[in-house]
Amino acid sequence: MNYTLNQLQIFLKIVQTQSVTKASEELHLTQPAVSIQLKNFQGQFDIPLTEVVGRKIYITDFGREIAEAAENIINQVNAINNKTFAYKGQLTGKLKISVVSTGKYVMPYFLADFMGQHPGVELLMDVTNKNKVVKSLENNEVDFALVSILPTKLNIQKLDLLQNKLYLVGNTTKKFEKGIKTKDIFKELPLIFREKGSGTRQTMENFIERNDVSVLKKMELTTNEAVKQALLAGLGYSIMPLIGIKRELHNDELQIIPVQGLPIKTIWSLIWLKGKNHSPVCVSFLEYLKKEKEHIVQDKFNWYEEY
Incomplete structure (x- = not known):
């Protein structure tokens, strides 16, 4: 067998989303590219990993076992990368943010330089509607959420951005x-x-x-x-x-x-659960935003003042 780390990541995402289309969107790849990688990956096994019934893809029991193994491998690779960055004295870890759909026009500008300064940080950003964003924050599935309407039933802290x-x-x-x-x-x-x-x-x-x-x-x-x-x-x-x-x-x-x-x-506000024990990555990100947010607003959103 000669499968690649890229194929493992693509197959795992297909299993998680139950869809080639959704997997391609989340991985920022074209659907044909994902389909080709899935076909090449499946071709290395004698037992089917997936089944297509109608237009829907289903994961076989064997496929789920392979996906579990793939996730373990990817986690180990990430751990190796994190150790390498940590050994060099660089910030490492995950930054998980849930963003309301219109916030996709806002959040990337407050992330770009921070991510560039810290190549050991892995960004996981989910873009969805307000109810799902608030739910993911309530369930402590993310570190931060970007909203324009503050939730009324959660005890939160916030940093206003724009x-x-x-x-x-x-x-x-x-x-x-x-x-x-x-x-x-x-x-x-x-x-x-x-x-x-x-x-x-x-x-x-x-x-x-x-x-x-x-x-x-x-x-x-x-x-x-x-x-x-x-x-x-x-x-x-x-x-x-x-x-x-x-x-x-x-x-x-x-x-x-x-x-x-x-x-x-x-107001676009970055919010988090009050009393949350932030990771070093999250603490560093908040410090960065407090220091740089005014400059980012002036540099990237000065066109706002025309309206």
Whole structure:
């Protein structure tokens, strides 16, 4: 047998996600590349590791045993790497962060230099909706979470990073006058909502309820990117975070519609369970953020001030 560490990592991720597509997304590889590596890996065994029924992949009992062995091997390799970095006096370990979906436009900028300074740190970042982010923090599955709406039922500590602004947004086929009354415009515009559990959805619903307006609900989509594509196609309008539409605004593909009461302003905050015993990696990351966050905001998000 001549399987590689890369094949072990890919197979383990397929087992964990139960999907070649999801595995490719989490590994930042193309689906064909993952499929080829899976085929090459399976070809080295006389017993099937997976079965495909319909369009769904299933892991055989033998495949699960191989996945368990693969995980042990990968952990040992990581341990060797950590010992090497530690011997050189470098910071080592895992940094686990759960990020709300729109936060994917924010968090990488607060991570990039830190990760570059500490090659021995392994980043595990999960991007999902607010409910799942809060749940992973509550279950102590992650070190930190990035949210724009603070959970009310958890005892947490926080570090504020960046202001979050939400505007009514649509494509540029129709022009709007300034100072439109909230109740008037929402009677005419079909609105596109994020799914339940989304922080953006919660903020949007709070605004609608607070202003006592009736809306023509058009559709519900599960990602910020899906909402953006629907807006570009002219399917409707939505209240969206400014952070995710920089390029489309600069290219005049989307416009901010001037409405009384907008923008809604919240804060992107890194949160963690109060009293959590942080690892050296987490302590170092917090120290880095406290020292560098203002510089990062000025350097990477100065375009924010245009709106």
